[in-house]
Amino acid sequence: MLVLTRKLGESIAIDDHIKIVVVQIKGKQVRLGIKAPKETKIHREEVYKSIQDQNTEAAQADLSSISDLADELKK
Incomplete structure (x- = not known):
């Protein structure tokens, strides 16, 4: 398992088609935004x-x- 540290607004790229962005951090919860092709099931x-x-x-x-x-x- 790859473990990464990201701050608010920072992102992670997976291949050329998927981007995960840290949208909000509130207490123990992290809200993530995921940009991916429509055919990708998430x-x-x-x-x-x-x-x-x-x-x-x-x-x-x-x-x-x-x-x-x-x-x-x-x-």
């Missing part, structure tokens, strides 16, 4: 983990559940 870690968990759960759906859902949609 999530808080807890949201990212939730998305991954939901994708894993959806991928494990058994065929009978899918068949039941298809039957319900036909009604």
